[in-house]
Amino acid sequence: MHMEDISDSIMNGHYKDTQELIRQALKEGTPVTEILMQGLLPAMRRVEELYGNQTLYIPNILASARCMKRGLEILQPYLECGEYAPVAKVILGTVQGDLHEIGKNLVGIIFRSYGFEVVDLGVDVSEKQFLKAIREHPDASIVLISSLLTTTMREMRQIVKAIRHYDRERRLKIMVGGGPVTQEFADEIGADAYTETALEAAKLARGFFP
Ligand code: B12
Known part of the structure; x- marks a missing residue:
């Protein structure tokens, strides 16, 4: 599965798709950091670039933010026992x-x-x-x-x-x-x-x- 699929689902604002794709990626053994760095974060950056200063698009931004939040809920347990020992x-x-x-x-x-x-x-x-x-x-x-x-x-x-x-x-x-x-x-x-x-x-x- 391509991480762009996750990004696209975030751009489209459908959080159920985002969650499903993240679950699938995890099942396929994709590292959590890869899902985060190449799936979730680039999407948010793109949203920022596209809609940044145009209040007209606030519903889109909110929908994308919800995808991020819901997607992250799935990754959260993995992040807590992540690759690094708790730093601080x-x-x-x-x-x-x-x-x-x-x-x-x-x-x-x-x-x-x-x-x-x-x-x-x-x-x-x-x-x-x-x-x-x-x-x-x-x-x-x-x-x-x-x-x-x-x-x-x-x-x-x-x-x-x-x-x-x-x-x-x-x-x-x-x-x-x-x-x-x-x-x-x-x-x-x-x-x-x-x-x-x-x-x-x-x-x-x-x-x-x-
Ligand atoms: C989405 C949005 C909203 C949403 C917020 C929804 C939500 N749940 O968060 C809603 C619709 C509620 C909203 C309301 C308002 N908004 Co507004 N909003 C935005 C918008 C379009 C995007 C902000 C965003 O989420 N960006 C994406 C994130 C990822 O970027 P970010 O927040 O900048 O964070 C990045 C960095 O700044 C940094 N960062 C952030 N925090 C921290 C902290 C630390 C410690 C560090 C190191 C880094 C860091 O890391 C992030 C990623 O790298 C911006 C426009 C813009 N270009 O910023 C206006 C904007 C921020 N809003 C603005 C205004 C004026 C308002 C309102 C007053 C509008 C109104 N008249 O009612 C209200 C205020 C409500 C309130 N009391 O807070 C102005 C602020 C102008 C100013 N300089 O004061 C902006 C800039 C729009 C504009 N061009 O006029 N808004």
Whole structure:
């Protein structure tokens, strides 16, 4: 089976097809990372390129995102006992006021596939909720914060400030990302790292744990 079939089903937005094809690929013995890297991720990138700035196509984007999510549910058990030993625990969330979850979910998927344990707090996550999660997971070593709206970058700044205040010894690494976020902004608010894509972020984070 070709991984493009999985990509196409995601582009078409039929999640049952996506699930069926993934099950079939697994049955044929295709490695999980191949399904992820060559089936799921390229499709999401294509969706982004095709529909990126055109709000007209939001239903298509949502349908494709659902395919990703449902497809990933099937891969999840395999990712958890993946090829890499668990590297570290990360806490992930989209900032308060922001409901965009597709990019954040991709970050979660890729970090999982790179061997991280991911605590996903979801979207619209307040400073308090981030701090609560950090307290509840003292073994976490990275916080990943996503913001897709210019208007919620203020929240991102505030959350970074609050985490720094709590974590005075700087045990935690903070990584930020999402459409309007830049390296310059990340430096300004005192985050440890920014990357444009989820893949780059996971690669960089692996570098923190040689
Ligand atoms: C889909 C979408 C929606 C969906 C979201 C559905 C969902 N469940 O997530 C819906 C319809 C709900 C929506 C609503 C709104 N949206 Co909208 N939306 C988009 C759209 C079209 C695609 C976003 C997306 O999912 N991209 C695909 C993913 C894979 O890409 P990504 O999120 O950028 O993530 C990648 C990187 O950024 C990075 N990344 C992301 N997070 C992180 C975190 C870390 C730590 C790291 C390292 C990396 C990283 O990794 C990802 C993959 O490599 C964008 C346009 C665009 N080009 O981005 C507008 C866009 C983001 N939306 C926009 C707006 C204005 C809104 C609304 C305010 C519209 C309105 N007037 O109601 C509302 C706000 C709702 C809210 N409170 O959040 C604007 C934001 C402008 C701005 N700069 O502020 C955009 C840019 C559209 C535009 N051109 O105007 N939206």
